[in-house]
Amino acid sequence: MITLEARNITKSYASHTALDDVSIEVPEQSIFGLLGPNGAGKTTLIRIINMIAVKDAGEIWLNGKPMQPSDAAHIGYLPEERGLYKKMKVGEQAVYLARLKGMSHHDAKTKLRWWFEKFEIGGWWNKKVEELSKGMQQKIQFIVTVLHNPRLLIFDEPFSGFDPINVNLLKTEILRLREEGATVIFSTHNMASVEEICDRITLINQSKNILSGDIHQIKQSFKTHTYQIRYQAPRNLLLPASKFEVVNDMKKGECQEAQIKILTNDTANVLLQQVMQQAEIIGFNELLPSLNDIFISEVGNNNGL
Amino acid sequence: MNKILLIIQREYLTRVRKKSFIIMTIVGPLLMAAMIILPAFLAKWSENTDRKVAVLDETGWFFEKFKNEDHLSFYYVFGDFEKEKEEALSKRGDLLLFIPLPELNVPVSAELYANKQAGLNVTSYIKSVMKQTVENKKLIASGIDPNIIKSSKVDINLVNIKVDEAGIEKKSNTEVEVGLSIFAGLMIYFFIFMFGAQVLKGVIEEKSNRIVEVIISSVKPFQLMMGKIVGIAMVGLTQFLLWIILTLIIVGMVQLFFVGNDMASMQLPEAQAGLLNSATQSESNNPMMIVTDILGSINLPVMAISFILYFLGGYLMYASLFAAIGGAVDNDADTQQFMFPVSIPLIFAVAMSGVIVNQPDSTLAIWMSMVPFTSPITMIMRIPFGVPYWELGLSLLLLVIGFTFTTWMAGKIYKTGILMYGKKITYRTLWTWLTAR
Numbered sequence: 070m071i072t073l074e075a076r077n078i079t080k081s082y083a084s085h086t087a088l089d090d091v092s093i094e095v096p097e098q099s100i101f102g103l104l105g106p107n108g109a110g111k112t113t114l115i116r117i118i119n120m121i122a123v124k125d126a127g128e129i130w131l132n133g134k135p136m137q138p139s140d141a142a143h144i145g146y147l148p149e150e151r152g153l154y155k156k157m158k159v160g161e162q163a164v165y166l167a168r169l170k171g172m173s174h175h176d177a178k179t180k181l182r183w184w185f186e187k188f189e190i191g192g193w194w195n196k197k198v199e200e201l202s203k204g205m206q207q208k209i210q211f212i213v214t215v216l217h218n219p220r221l222l223i224f225d226e227p228f229s230g231f232d233p234i235n236v237n238l239l240k241t242e243i244l245r246l247r248e249e250g251a252t253v254i255f256s257t258h259n260m261a262s263v264e265e266i267c268d269r270i271t272l273i274n275q276s277k278n279i280l281s282g283d284i285h286q287i288k289q290s291f292k293t294h295t296y297q298i299r300y301q302a303p304r305n306l307l308l309p310a311s312k313f314e315v316v317n318d319m320k321k322g323e324c325q326e327a328q329i330k331i332l333t334n335d336t337a338n339v340l341l342q343q344v345m346q347q348a349e350i351i352g353f354n355e356l357l358p359s360l361n362d363i364f365i366s367e368v369g370n371n372n373g374l
Numbered sequence: 375m376n377k378i379l380l381i382i383q384r385e386y387l388t389r390v391r392k393k394s395f396i397i398m399t400i401v402g403p404l405l406m407a408a409m410i411i412l413p414a415f416l417a418k419w420s421e422n423t424d425r426k427v428a429v430l431d432e433t434g435w436f437f438e439k440f441k442n443e444d445h446l447s448f449y450y451v452f453g454d455f456e457k458e459k460e461e462a463l464s465k466r467g468d469l470l471l472f473i474p475l476p477e478l479n480v481p482v483s484a485e486l487y488a489n490k491q492a493g494l495n496v497t498s499y500i501k502s503v504m505k506q507t508v509e510n511k512k513l514i515a516s517g518i519d520p521n522i523i524k525s526s527k528v529d530i531n532l533v534n535i536k537v538d539e540a541g542i543e544k545k546s547n548t549e550v551e552v553g554l555s556i557f558a559g560l561m562i563y564f565f566i567f568m569f570g571a572q573v574l575k576g577v578i579e580e581k582s583n584r585i586v587e588v589i590i591s592s593v594k595p596f597q598l599m600m601g602k603i604v605g606i607a608m609v610g611l612t613q614f615l616l617w618i619i620l621t622l623i624i625v626g627m628v629q630l631f632f633v634g635n636d637m638a639s640m641q642l643p644e645a646q647a648g649l650l651n652s653a654t655q656s657e658s659n660n661p662m663m664i665v666t667d668i669l670g671s672i673n674l675p676v677m678a679i680s681f682i683l684y685f686l687g688g689y690l691m692y693a694s695l696f697a698a699i700g701g702a703v704d705n706d707a708d709t710q711q712f713m714f715p716v717s718i719p720l721i722f723a724v725a726m727s728g729v730i731v732n733q734p735d736s737t738l739a740i741w742m743s744m745v746p747f748t749s750p751i752t753m754i755m756r757i758p759f760g761v762p763y764w765e766l767g768l769s770l771l772l773l774v775i776g777f778t779f780t781t782w783m784a785g786k787i788y789k790t791g792i793l794m795y796g797k798k799i800t801y802r803t804l805w806t807w808l809t810a811r
Contacts, residue, residue, distance in 0.1 A: 141591060146588065150584040150587070154580075169381075210588075
């Protein structure tokens, strides 16, 4: 079952096309990464899903039905550029924003207390926002985003501006929210975090969808049949150049480490047999391309670099 | 609870709880009350101190001419100037009026010595007595009886009677009407700008700290804009009502505690302000009565209701334009280029106030009170002089149409602009937003 589906979304501004026939599918209870270089159209797509911006063509479906304005109450949105009313008190402001999402005053207060306790920020309730540091403000904003138990969470660059401890805290919370049934859409440049928590991704470049799918399948499809071998031997490996390409082979601490690409259709076993004759194998694994590599090569190809 | 109500509530509460609002609310009535009370109070207070003046008259012209007044008494001394000065000022704490023997034959100068500044009433009394005395002597010297001159003086009491369409005559007095007219016009101008600027500031704040994106993922941009405009309008009305109530309370309390039942003297300065030089001295026509009479000739309930309606209408008209400007620009500096053209009609209306009060029924005045951009100021200025109800109704109707139109326009610009950053906004871009579907 699919929670959110955007079909053939097109959006043009006066001078340029921001989205050109972009479709995404976000399955229920998954974490979805929306990737792309700056200006690719990610924020526009997110705004269209949030019904902040109006699409020129295409459809947004939620749980098999076209999305209604009333669905906004089920969405939690953390924009990239964050802000709160500086002069307002933290607690009061959080209650206000929660009530705009349709929560009752009492519910908002109870749940906020719970979150404040959890993030150990109970003492901030009566502080003005301008008294808090930027990281503190972001925590508040995160709480406000998830407070009304949205079934669909949309985070635009959620980790920017956080220290590593808080990034971890946030990741844990996001994964927990997913466990509790939420579907999460992420937009980010931070490929490491995408690899860590996303299930599916879509890569947008120059207003077009250039790559999407399950993150493991994508990595498989981009694999180069390169393997990493750690071994102990008096000298470097000698392999037939017609079958294997030694990308790298050097001493690393006590042992040697080599990256070898299989050029034919042979399996890894063939490589292992060759190596076993020459050295004692300590470790062996396949090298899958990092998302970062895929991103750079795909966007690069697409832009004709 | 409806979301727009939530927004109105937040806009209202955050502003009403601000220190600046509370200070304005207290200081405003204090100033207004002070304007009403202080002149009367000061006059009363300075009268209350008893002052004695020693008169050293070398000419002998003014002997027994200074009569004792309330709180002001005169006595005559005949010693040496330095000695009498010492005696009067240092020992008795009185004033000394020294009239030296003139070099020519008519004494036209005198010196008044005092430890503290002698009040205006003291100096003006002395001056008038001396003037009178010297004039009389001169008249007698020319063979003219001063009594003839006195009896030939007349005071002209010109009463304006306004005849309305129904033929009912009302006493009217242009000065009071002009005063009220200009005061009301300026108040509307001031209120529209003050609260319009708050709308502008609020929109810019939301846009520049980016909270707007979070909010419009919950509500429509138009709801956010209207919530802000209505919330601030309510702040304005609250302030306005509090000012009136507090001013009345303060004036009432001061009358009660300090002046007692002497109401007429309390009202005197106020009356003078409006009446200027038209007041007559006769008992039956005391200034207090005149003011009450004339205020009766102005339809005060119509004036008060119109004031509130025109404030609201004018505010809605301009606040929505200010909101659009706030939504379109990125920072305070850019607002100036758009603020100015928007404010021109208001400034024009105020600049024309002299013409309007001179000829409240002129074609220009009628047109300006119909065009919604100027009508809030011009119409409120015309009302004290009497405006037919059909004109009032038509003007209000046009105003409603006007602000509906500007609000619709503003909504379109605001909706697009609020999410647009880092773009130089020109009139051309505004036009594309406005005509966008």
